Amino acid sequence: MTLIALIDCNSFYCSCEQVFRPDLTNKPVVVLSNNDGCVIARSKEAKDLGIPMGAPYHHYKKLMTFHKVAVFSANFPLYANFSTRIMNTLTQFSDSVEVYSIDEAFISLKGIASDVISYSQLLRQTIFKWTGIPVSIGIGSTKVLAKAANRFAKSIPESNGVFSLASSPAFIDSALKLLPVEDIWGIGKQQSKKLQQRQIKTAFDFKQYKNRSVLLKYLTKTGLQLHDELNGKSCIDISTTIEPRKNIQSSRSFKPELTEFDDVAAALTLFTTRAMEKLRKQNSLTQLISVFIRTNPFNNKPQYKNGITISLPVATNNTLEVAHIVRQCLSVIFKKGIEIKKAGIILSEITDDTSLQQSLFINTNQSNLMASLDQINKKYGRDTIHPANTTRFIKKRQSPKWVSPQYTTNWTDILTVK
DNA sequence: TCTGGGGTCCTAGGACCC
């Protein structure tokens, strides 16, 4: 039986910040979202203070000040760089690595001759030595079991960061009895409610449940898959190839809200630039463009929410072309006098760009222009060249308050060792 | 005064066709 390990970085964004701030080791640390709006990562000590995930910063400002919590604005280039280094480390320990998210990966333990727990301990120590990031490792015969094991690796200090659910059936069952059904990977709030109503309260109850037609009816076929995986029957394979995205979205909240058409248009042009860069990076074309705007749902002012989707006659990867369409879309849904809190665009109907190369109608100049643009921005930094009207947005944007230096991705921010 | 951003998959139901 091939075993699967799930490697999950502990409080990832906080841990990245702590690497360069040893004075913050074992201290409460939080990382805030865009506009310093809400908490998106908490160190263990911050969790213990009762600061929930997604908490609005201003609700917890007092508590954090009182407990001297270290606050950071998100520094995604830094986190992405750490992530790459960790994932590279994993490839030295397994032939099949699936990067599941910025801070998680599944690896196959196939062919590991030694005891998988000591092997995982070695992996854990290596990652810490090479990157300074602590990880937890869960082992199981399926992804769902590896995920569950990872929870125990995190919550049981004696496990020393590695926990295996690949042992005797009796041991697995006794562990699953301790796992609330809502903590199963893939069971969210709605589905756990449905399960609780049927007296299915733990992962063990769920595993033992026999009526598959009920599961299909209320939890759809993904529910059945989870059930199989909990029973040790693998349904979700490790996928080592990186599939191109089927949708690419770029959106932001604004602080303060925007009311002028030109400001929103400038922001949307910038989002279009970002999304189209991603699109070209994965060698794709898009043929369906969506634009949306909305007011702040948390205040009592008049609400407005609207979106529009436009299908293009020919798929494209040209920023200028799409930016033009996005602006036209905005003029359809924009309403004078409303305060726009969030806006964004979504690219979909994404296809491979080889079809463009073969097209007789290809505009070679435009395609070269996009390639040059990407090269220059890669070499000299993001937004070195950008559509003129985005400047208006970039200049007006408030910069986050507590962003750490670009320790690993910017020469001027590299630490000096004395 | 202040509440993130970016994905995937699944299903129900409408439109359309023969």
Add this chain to the structure above:
DNA sequence: TCTGGGGTCCTAGGACCC
């Protein structure tokens, strides 16, 4: 007055994930 049955395709929205 009676008013089929079955199939496909598409899309919006729900639920989940990090």
